[in-house]
Amino acid sequence: MARQFILLYFTFSLNNVGIFGQGGDNPIGRTQRADGWADTQKELETIALFDDILVNYDKRIRPGYGSNSPVRNTVQIYLASFDSLEETKMTYSITIYLRQQWNDPRLAYDDSRELPSNNYLVDKIWVPDLMFGHERKAVYHELTVQNRFVNIDSNGTVQYNARISLSLHCEMDFHRFPMDKQQCGLEVESFRYTTKDLMFNWIETEPAEFKNENLKLPQFELEGLRITECTRVLISGNYTCIGLEFLMNRELGYYLLQTYIPSILLTVISWVSFWIDIKSSPSRVALGITSVLTMITALNGVRGDLPHVSYIKAIDVWFCMCLVFVVTALVEYAIVHYLSSNKLHFWFSEKKASRVSKEKKQSGDSCLTLTIIDKPMKPINGCSDIDNQDENKVWVRGNCSKPQPETYDIGKKIDRVCRIAFPLSFLIFNICYWSYYKIFEFDQAHLTFEE
Structure with a gap:
């Protein structure tokens, strides 16, 4: 068995010699070299060029070293x-x-x-x-x-x-x-x-x-x-x-959808408190505080995507003004509630008060405190016409009381004014803001670009 294996090996070796050729016999056009096989004469020339080009070449020295030209x-x-x-x-x-x-x-x-x-x-x-x-x-x-x-x-x-x-x-x-x-x-x-x-x-x-x-x-x-x-x-x-x-x-599309529009809606929602009754304290306070906290959270979210810089950014101006509107709406309710709970009223002007008093005097009606002298009776408050009759003489002691001036609830008046003042102010702010930052873009020296 071993003899047959050796014979088969030598037969295969002789066949390989016949295929690849010896002594210049190269039936498939390949040439033997010490380091491998080259396909064509052109490949041999290219391989030689790779070797020749680096002869006496030193990459540590730049081209033209020693000359005055770089x-x-x-x-x-x-x-x-x-x-x-x-x-x-x-x-x-x-x-x-x-x-x-x-x-x-x-x-x-x-x-x-x-x-x-x-x-x-x-x-x-x-x-x-x-x-x-x-x-x-x-x-x-x-x-x-x-x-x-x-x-x-x-x-x-x-x-x-x-x-x-x-x-x-x-x-x-x-x-x-x-x-x-x-x-x-x-x-x-x-x-x-x-x-x-x-x-x-x-x-x-x-x-x-x-x-x-x-x-x-x-x-x-x-x-x-x-x-x-x-x-x-x-x-x-x-x-x-x-x-x-x-x-x-x-x-701007991303920030318009994720920042500006939500903050506008949040600011507008805070104004709903102007239509809620002054006595509904839980509703108005909850709406105001929720709006403030949500606005602060949104501002912190935007700041988290930016480095901590010392100057004011356009987004800071926007959020600060929105926060001012929201906080002011909450403070407005505190003022209105204080005025209403302490029954502070708006007094008419002295001119109108004197005119009302004059009209009452001309009408002949008086409000008196009457006391009957000859009989022990309690004082009677009321207004009546007293006729001078001989058979009924009444002794009267006292004087006319001052007319009570008209009053007006200032809290409701403030709410009505704020319903118009807040939206109008916010609209003016938006016009100024977008005009400055978007429409009339001022050139910055370090951002000047030329083709």
């Missing part, structure tokens, strides 16, 4: 996606395709040959020390392969491409929140080389590309991009820097 690196960015914008952390996340182009004469080769795009040379050649200003986190994508590659032309021009996800700091301004515009910057600069050794420049045609349909944010709309210059001037030297700014306009 390496000029042309940068282009394609904005693939705008992932998020977090107001509480003042950060935003994007995914970009970064394209760099510079010339390295040491990588020049015969133009009769061709070097394909590859990621093999990414870590074997000199690459500009590009970094992103205000970067919080950056990630190179490596699924399913490393998302970086280079193209090297025959004249030594290197095109470097990479897909990167960035989390960057953005200095936001919330004065006009939630009707604000945010301007977030992306700065590309050199970490080590000064402007004597390396210069960054945006490509002349479309330095930054994006498609609106791929850049959807829940609350923002990307209005445009702006190219800036941000070269750093430090004690150690000048460092090249170029910038890109994203101008984003916040969409």
